Amino acid sequence: MEMKIIEVVFVYQMREETEIRWHSRRHAHGEGQFELHYFIQGNARFLNNLTKFQISPGCIIMTRPEVNHAIIVQDKGTPLSYYAVLLEFSEEEKDIERLLNKEIRYDKIYKTGTNYRFFFEEIKEKGMSESPALRHSAVHQLISFLYILSSEEEFHFSDSRNSHIEKALKIMQDNITTELDLEQIANRLGLNKSYFIRLFQQKMKITPMKYFTRLRIEAASAMLTSTDRSLAIIAQDLNFYSEFHFSRVFKQYTGESPSLYRKQYLQLAGRVSNERNKVF
Numbered sequence: 001m002e003m004k005i006i007e008v009v010f011v012y013q014m015r016e017e018t019e020i021r022w023h024s025r026r027h028a029h030g031e032g033q034f035e036l037h038y039f040i041q042g043n044a045r046f047l048n049n050l051t052k053f054q055i056s057p058g059c060i061i062m063t064r065p066e067v068n069h070a071i072i073v074q075d076k077g078t079p080l081s082y083y084a085v086l087l088e089f090s091e092e093e094k095d096i097e098r099l100l101n102k103e104i105r106y107d108k109i110y111k112t113g114t115n116y117r118f119f120f121e122e123i124k125e126k127g128m129s130e131s132p133a134l135r136h137s138a139v140h141q142l143i144s145f146l147y148i149l150s151s152e153e154e155f156h157f158s159d160s161r162n163s164h165i166e167k168a169l170k171i172m173q174d175n176i177t178t179e180l181d182l183e184q185i186a187n188r189l190g191l192n193k194s195y196f197i198r199l200f201q202q203k204m205k206i207t208p209m210k211y212f213t214r215l216r217i218e219a220a221s222a223m224l225t226s227t228d229r230s231l232a233i234i235a236q237d238l239n240f241y242s243e244f245h246f247s248r249v250f251k252q253y254t255g256e257s258p259s260l261y262r263k264q265y266l267q268l269a270g271r272v273s274n275e276r277n278k279v280f
Contacts, residue, residue, distance in 0.1 A: 036062055
């Protein structure tokens with residue numbers, strides 16, 4: 001059995017107290033599970049066992065299995081955004097074992113720059129896909145990336161089209177709480193609107209504005225679970241037309257209403273808290 005991608009998450013502008021406490025907890029993953037963190041924005045420190053690293057935009061930090069690690073937020077004024085990829089491999093895969101256990105370093109920060117949003121967004125989309133072929137593709141892309149990372153060679157985008165997508169992702173991720181339309185994005189990229197739509201859909205398998213809406217829904221999910229803001233305030237903060245419009249779009253993307261999503265999260269959090277109290 002080859003390496004598997006267990007989970008890929010994108011954390012956008014971590015600023016709420018509940019969210020900060022969750023990501024700041026010391027935790028470790030199971031046997032054979034490694035985690036890659038790619039930071040694109042913010043100011044914080046990363047505790048990897050007993051070693052502390054200063055996080056800067058464009059850095060990558062790897063963690064080993066069963067090693068406690070945590071993110072320590074230093075400045076809420078510059079909220080943290082990052083991708084986290086949890087992966088697992090079988091000991092039968094000797095090449096992957098050598099790569100992860102001997103060639104990748106866990107006592108350093110890899111500084112790759114901030115031009116990898118598109119790469120990690122693609123890993124997230126493919127790695128979490130229901131299609132075995134796409135998941136398989138994501139694994140091979142990630143393995144190739146890790147081999148280059150271990151060689152400590154400089155990374156470059158060889159395809160200018162990837163660079164356009166990279167810039168578009170940055171524009172959208174940086175403007176989730178502002179009014180942003182397709183024409184504004186295309187103009188900032190210096191591209192024809194029709195060409196940009198085709199290029200984005202070809203690379204991301206989704207239209208630009210549907211992707212932007214999904215980003216807003218991800219931000220809304222974080223607000224629902226880490227704040228007590230009303231649905232009306234969340235809708236206003238994320239530039240939905242109304243609370244009704246927000247609820248309709250949220251259910252379209254998640255299958256649940258915002259109120260039910262929040263209720264289920266609070267119930268789950270309560271059960272987890274009770275279980276922990278029983279243990280201690």
